[in-house]
Amino acid sequence: MSGPAQHGIRLSTGSNPTKENSVPESTDGTTTTGERAPGPEGKFLFGALSSFQKDTLKLLLELQRQYGGISRVKLGPYEVHQITEPEHVKHVLQDNAKNYVRGKFYRGFNLFFGRGMLTTDGAEWKAKRAVSQPFFHKVKLRANAGIITDTTNDLLEKWAKPSADKEPVDITNDMMWLAMGVLGTMLLGVDLRDWSDRLMPAVRFSFKAMILTGEVKQMLPRWIPTKYQRDLKRYQQDLNDVMDEIIELHRNGGGRPDDLVNALLAARKENGDPWSQREIRAELKTLFLAGHETTGCGLTWTLYAIAQYPEVRRELEAELAGVLGGRVPTAEDLTSLPFLRQVVDEALRLYPPIWLFPRDAVADDTIGGYHIPAGSTVLIPPYAAHHNPETWDNPEAFDPKRFCPAHQGGAEGQGQQNRDRYAYFPFGGGARKCIGMDLALLEIQLAVAMIVQRYQLSLVPGHPVTPGALVSLRPLPQVLMTITPVTQPAAATR
Ligand code: HEM
Structure with missing residues (x-):
């Protein structure tokens, strides 16, 4: 080698x-x-x-x-x-x-994630994953689904003004904001949106910098004071500082007693030692970085695809109207909304947030x-x-029906009767499969159901979007959309 x-x-x-x-x-x-x-x-x-x-x-x-x-x-x-x-x-x-x-x-990835669950292997990985795993059980997530719908409701209210003013919004930013709110409140017992001014720029920088492409700025030794190196250090520091503040807040009795930060503080290694500050910080950075940008991209691409395909939007609206009639969905409603799940599965096929x-x-x-x-x-x-034409007919088209159980079989959980399990793997597979898969799917479905019932999103003409291969598949340069209130059926309310 x-x-x-x-x-x-x-x-x-x-x-x-x-x-x-x-x-x-x-x-x-x-x-x-x-x-x-x-x-x-x-x-x-x-x-x-x-x-x-x-x-x-x-x-x-x-x-x-x-x-x-x-x-x-x-x-x-x-x-x-x-x-x-x-x-x-x-x-x-x-x-x-x-x-x-x-x-x-x-x-x-170590540059920003540190040595956490994502970047380690073997016994070290196993011990790290074991502490976080209980927080991702379906039953626990479903019990906390209200956090997702409350956070989505904040977003719907935030959109009232740009909607009234007919001002386009940057959907990617808002979906990141939503994903940040859910992740923090659900797992860390704090609202990460309070730190978004420092977190968002750090994420934007790090998701470019972690893909090491051989560019000169990445190759120069760290001690040469280039702008790139200064930015790298600054954003690493910002992420570390925010995570340290969250840990400190928990050491002083903040957060929720049953949240993941308190579980990490209480965790003991095989030799009985507690985790070091550095180890806890790496785990928090990992969950934040792996969970927020991916889900934000998944949400953005789903809304983008729905806006591009009016016939999909109409079918989705009809399903939502029939089952929810404008009310806020619960986790239990999702089994009665198969087309919603197919739309999300198909968006994650066409635009898998982790593309490689x-x-x-x-x-x-x-x-x-x-x-x-x-x-x-x-x-x-x-x-x-x-996008493999040997597996998928017309792979570039957005066609949720390909995940219809009667047609070809759906994604994991919905069965994939006629398709190989590993023809479709937006969340990876095996023991290292995404720990946050059920959270992400729950979040995207509930948020999309609420957004589609309340607003019609339309791409602003003249602002084409292409997939950018950063660590995640980011829609670039941005997804600018106008948001128009939907009058029929009654808008989703609390
Ligand atoms: C649509 C959203 C998401 C997608 C597409 C996604 C995708 C993936 C993929 C493909 C992997 C496997 C990487 C590999 O094997 O090398 C992975 C791992 C991981 N994901 Fe996700 N993810 C999403 C959401 C989340 C969320 C919400 C969280 C946590 C809050 C999360 C946390 C993680 C972690 C910690 C790992 C490493 C697991 C391990 O190695 O044991 N992800 N994700």
Whole structure:
């Protein structure tokens, strides 16, 4: 495996990789069989790095279309494999998951996440996940669904003025604000919107900076005082400061006795020691960063798609009117709103907020008959898998009906009768599947049901939106919409 800084290109800055995260050097390659997977030859030194930097999503789609379910590509010093074939995705995430760790591309995430549940492996990851897991049980989430509908109601009230003034709103910002409010109140016992002035810019910066693309500003040593390095330090500090304030508030009896921050403060390690301030802070940053931007993007893309497809909007309105008649939904109502769920599933197919995630192989492996060397990276892109024409008819169209149980089978939980489990995986899979999946799905469905009953959202003409491959799939440059009150049926009220 090439060292990170060879050839002057660096895709990972992971300083001091720890034993848990580190990947052994390649073995002699004699332990597994298999040919080299097909892929572009690319340019000698940098391979497809410049295409990756210029239009990442296009490169992933091209690899899938030209070479199929497994392909090999050189990105700077690294030769990586992309897998989209459901059997291969299952192999890495589930069947042979013990051979795959977070690896070198994940190390960029440490810059902002710290060593929390998302970026660690093995026993360390297991212990971290165990403390948070009870907070994500369906029953507990459903019991707290009122937090989601109350926070959405705040948003509907906030929109009264721009709606009356016919002022367009930046939907992405508002969905981030909503997701921040829900996440803080539900899990951390505080309203994170109180810190949004510091949190929002830090998130915006970090979600660009964590993808290490080999740009010069990312490659320069940390001690050189460039603007990029100053911004990096400032936003890292802002995130740490806010998390420290939240921890301090809890140490002084704040928050809710049964919230996740108090659970982290009470947690003990195997040797009986409490978690350090740094460890608790990393876990809070992880939950905040992994949970808020993803859900905010999921909400934004769902509303964007509904606005683009009037016939979908009409069918959704009819379903909501029939079941809710304008009232605020409860978690229990969702089973009677199958089309709403199909709309959300389809939005997460077309625009998966986590469009790619990587793994590094610990030992040599064989996938689909092709050799995967120890230490090399496997890229798992929901975006390319969800746009694969071999799996999906007309993959670029927004068609919620493809998730109708009578048609092709729905997403997880709704059954996927005729489709491979790993053809659709917006939340990943195996033991590392998203811990927040049920929260995100509950939140998006309830919020969309309330928004669609109260307002009709329309894209402002002349402001096209494209998916931007940051850590999440951000709609860029922004989603500007006008919001018009809906008169029929009666608007959702508390
Ligand atoms: C639509 C919203 C969301 C999407 C699309 C999403 C997607 C994902 C994906 C694909 C992974 C797996 C990454 C990998 O295997 O490398 C993941 C992991 C994770 N997600 Fe989410 N997520 C969402 C919402 C949330 C929420 C609401 C939270 C928490 C409040 C959350 C917290 C996490 C954490 C902590 C992990 C790491 C889990 C582990 O490694 O054990 N996510 N998410």
